Amino acid sequence: MIYLDNAATSWPKPPEVLKAMTDVLELAGGNPGRSGHRLSIAAAREVYNAREDIASFFNVADPLRLIFTSNATHAINVALRGLLKPGDHVVTSSIEHNAVMRPLRSLEKQGVHLSIVPCAADGSLDVRDVVRVMNSRTRLVAITHASNVMGTILPIAEVASVAHKAGALLLVDSAQTAGTIPIDMPAMGIDFLAFTGHKELQGPPGIGGLAIGDNVDISEIEPVMRGGTGSHSESEEQPDDLPDKFESGTLNLVGIAGLHAGIQWVKDRGIDTIRAHLKELTLALINGLSELPEIKVYGPLDTNSTVAVISFSVHHKRVSEVGLKLDEEYGILCRVGLHCAPAAHKTMGSFPEGTVRLAPGVFTTMDDISTTIRAIEQVIHS
Amino acid sequence: MTRYGVVLFFTNSSVMRAEKLLKEAGYSTKLIPTPREFSSDCGVVLRFDWTDCEQVKLILDTAHLEIDTIHQM
Ligand SMILES: Cc1ncc(COP(=O)(O)O)c(C=O)c1O
Numbered sequence: 001m002i003y004l005d006n007a008a009t010s011w012p013k014p015p016e017v018l019k020a021m022t023d024v025l026e027l028a029g030g031n032p033g034r035s036g037h038r039l040s041i042a043a044a045r046e047v048y049n050a051r052e053d054i055a056s057f058f059n060v061a062d063p064l065r066l067i068f069t070s071n072a073t074h075a076i077n078v079a080l081r082g083l084l085k086p087g088d089h090v091v092t093s094s095i096e097h098n099a100v101m102r103p104l105r106s107l108e109k110q111g112v113h114l115s116i117v118p119c120a121a122d123g124s125l126d127v128r129d130v131v132r133v134m135n136s137r138t139r140l141v142a143i144t145h146a147s148n149v150m151g152t153i154l155p156i157a158e159v160a161s162v163a164h165k166a167g168a169l170l171l172v173d174s175a176q177t178a179g180t181i182p183i184d185m186p187a188m189g190i191d192f193l194a195f196t197g198h199k200e201l202q203g204p205p206g207i208g209g210l211a212i213g214d215n216v217d218i219s220e221i222e223p224v225m226r227g228g229t230g231s232h233s234e235s236e237e238q239p240d241d242l243p244d245k246f247e248s249g250t251l252n253l254v255g256i257a258g259l260h261a262g263i264q265w266v267k268d269r270g271i272d273t274i275r276a277h278l279k280e281l282t283l284a285l286i287n288g289l290s291e292l293p294e295i296k297v298y299g300p301l302d303t304n305s306t307v308a309v310i311s312f313s314v315h316h317k318r319v320s321e322v323g324l325k326l327d328e329e330y331g332i333l334c335r336v337g338l339h340c341a342p343a344a345h346k347t348m349g350s351f352p353e354g355t356v357r358l359a360p361g362v363f364t365t366m367d368d369i370s371t372t373i374r375a376i377e378q379v380i381h382s
Numbered sequence: 383m384t385r386y387g388v389v390l391f392f393t394n395s396s397v398m399r400a401e402k403l404l405k406e407a408g409y410s411t412k413l414i415p416t417p418r419e420f421s422s423d424c425g426v427v428l429r430f431d432w433t434d435c436e437q438v439k440l441i442l443d444t445a446h447l448e449i450d451t452i453h454q455m
Contacts, residue, residue: 033394036415036426044426048398064395230425231393241393241448 001331002368006361007148007176007309008335009198009205013262017202020261021254031250033230043253050260051243057263058193058211059184064242065212068251072175072196073099075210078246079171079192080104080142082221086111088139091168093125093154094118095147095344100173104142113137121348122300123152130159134166141170145177149344149357150299151282151306153181160189169216175199176307179266180275191216197255200274200361202262207255210246218242225249274362278308281360281369285310288373294380298348298355311348311355314380319356322379326356330375334358387435388427389442390420390450400428400447407441409434420453429455 003011024046030039032047048063055063069075080103084090092104094116108114115133119125130141141163146153156172163170171192174183179200185193193211197203212218219240226238227248239245266274282303289297289312298311314322323336337354338345345351360369391397397413404411413426420427430438432454442449 033425036413041413041426044394044398045401048395048402051395052399052402063399064393229393239392241396243395244393 001333002364002372004332004334004358004360004364004368004372006199006364007339007357007359010200010202010361012363013204013258014202014265016265017204017258017261021204021258024257025254029253032253034250046260047251047253047256050256053260054209054263055211057183057267058178058195059186060211061186061214062242065214067210067212067243067246068256069194069208069210070206070252070255071198071208072173072194073208075194075196075208076100076142076171076173077103078210078224079194079221080107080140081224082246083140083169084112085139087113087137089113089115089135089137091115091117091130091133091138091141091163093143094347095123095125095149095152095154096142096144096341097148097173097175097344098340098342099175100142100144101341101343116343119152119347122298123147123150123344123348124300124305125154125159127155127158127162130162134162134168136167138163138166138168140168142173143171144173144175145181145183146307146309147299147341147344148176148309149339149341149355150311150348151176151309152299153177153305153307156190157188164189176309179263180271180278180307182271185211185213197259197262200266201259202265202362203259204255207252207259212242218245221246223248269362277362278360279303281364281366282306282308282310284366284369285358285360285373288369289376292377292380295376298350308360310358311350312358313350313353313355317380319354322356322376325379325382326372326375329379330371332372332375385432386429386455387432387438387452388414388417388420388429388455389438389452390416390427392448392450394425396447397426397428399445400442403441403445403447404428404430404438407437409438409441417455420451 028042032043169191197207198205229244326332
C-alpha cells in the first residue's frame with residue numbers, strides 16, 4: 001500500500017506518538033486541572049509541558065496563549081467568531097478551505113463584511129490585491145498558509161505587514177504547513193495561528209490549537225464555548241484567565257500527549273530535513289506527471305512555492321474513476337474531488353469536477369513515487 | 383512553628399508553571415489538594431517550605447505569575 005493522502009491526515013504515525021498516548025492513559029490518566037490527587041496532577045503536568053513545548057515550537061513566548069482545541073476548524077472558529085462583530089470587515093483569499101470560508105459566510109449573514117481577494121489560477125496571491133480591499137473597518141485578515149488543493153504557499157509576512165498597517169490582525173490557517181515549514185509567529189507577524197495535530201505535526205486526530213500573539217487584547221475576544229474550567233469554581237461566570245477562558249470542558253489528554261510526542265518527533269528529525277525530503281518527492285511527482293500529455297497538473301509547479309500537495313486532472317477520465325482504480329488495482333491511496341475547498345477549485349478552474357490530489361508525507365519514499373507515476377500512466381491508458 | 387506555606391493560583395496552568403519554575407530553581411515544593419478553608423475552588427495548591435517564602439514570591443513575581451493568595455500552614 002502507498003499512502004498519498006497526507007494532506008487529509010498523515011499516516012502512519014511515528015511509534016513514539018502511539019506510545020505517548022497509551023502511556024499517558026495508563027500512567028497519568030486523571031482529569032487534568034480538576035482534582036488534587038496524583039493522577040490528576042500528573043495529567044496536568046503533561047498538559048502544561050505540552051503547552052510550553054508547542055508554544056515554543058511556534059515561538060510564542062507565553063505558553064498560556066496556546067489554547068487547545070479539537071482541530072484547526074475549531075481553532076479558526078474560536079478566532080473568527082470570538083473576534084468579529086457585525087459591522088467589522090474581514091478579508092480572506094479565494095483558495096480557502098471551508099474551515100475558514102464557512103464560518104466567514106455565516107458571519108457575513110450576521111452583518112460582518114467580507115472581502116475575498118482573488119488568487120491567480122495557480123493559487124498565488126498578489127499582496128497589492130489585499131492592500132486594495134483594506135479599509136478603516138478591517139478587523140482581520142484570515143488566510144491559509146498553503147492551499148490544501150494545489151499546495152501554493154501564501155506570502156504570510158507580506159500580508160501581515162499590510163494587515164498591521166491598516167490596524168487589522170492576521171489569522172493564519174496552518175493546517176497544511178505546520179510541521180513542514182518553520183512557523184515563527186512574531187517574526188512572521190501572525191496574531192492568531194490555527195493548527196491541527198493530525199497532519200504533518202504527526203499527532204492523532206481530535207487535537208489542535210490556537211496560538212494567540214502577544215499583541216492581541218484577549219478581552220476583545222468572546223469565548224465561543226463556556227463551561228467548567230477547574231478554576232474560579234465559585235463563580236457561575238466564565239473566567240477571563242488564559243487559557244481557561246477558551247478551554248471549557250475536559251481536555252483531550254490523550255490527543256495532547258500524542259501531539260506533544262509528534263512535535264518532538266518533528267523537531268528530532270529536523271523540519272529542514274523533512275522539507276527537503278518532501279520537496280524532492282514533490283519534484284519527482286511534478287516531473288513524472290508533466291510527461292503524461294493527457295494530464296493537467298495544477299499549481300505553481302515549483303517546489304519552493306508549494307507544500308507537498310499536487311492536484312491533477314485527466315482529460316478523458318473522471319477523477320473518481322482514477323482514484324478508485326489507483327486504490328483497488330494498485331493500492332495507492334489518494335483523495336479525489338473538491339477537498340472541502342470549492343473556492344480553491346473555482347480559482348484554478350477545476351470546479352465542480354475536482355481533481356486527484358497526491359500528498360506524500362514524511363514516510364513516503366522515492367520508490368513510492370515512481371510506482372505511483374507508472375500506475376497513473378497505466379490507469380489513464382486503460 | 384510554621385513549616386509550610388501554600389500558594390493559591392487562579393488557574394491550574396499557573397500552578398504547573400510555578401511548580402516547574404521553582405523546581406528548576408532548586409526549591410522543594412509539593413502540589414496538594416486545595417485545603418477547604420482557603421478556597422471553595424477545586425484543584426491543587428503549591429506547598430513550599432515557609433523559610434523560602436521571600437525567594438518563592440520573588441520567582442513567581444519575576445515570571446509575572448498571577449497569585450491568588452499565600453497562606454501559612
Ligand atoms: C487548509 C486547511 N484548513 C483547515 C483544515 C481543517 O483541518 P481539521 O479538519 O483538522 O480541522 C484542513 C484539513 O482538512 C486544511 O487542509
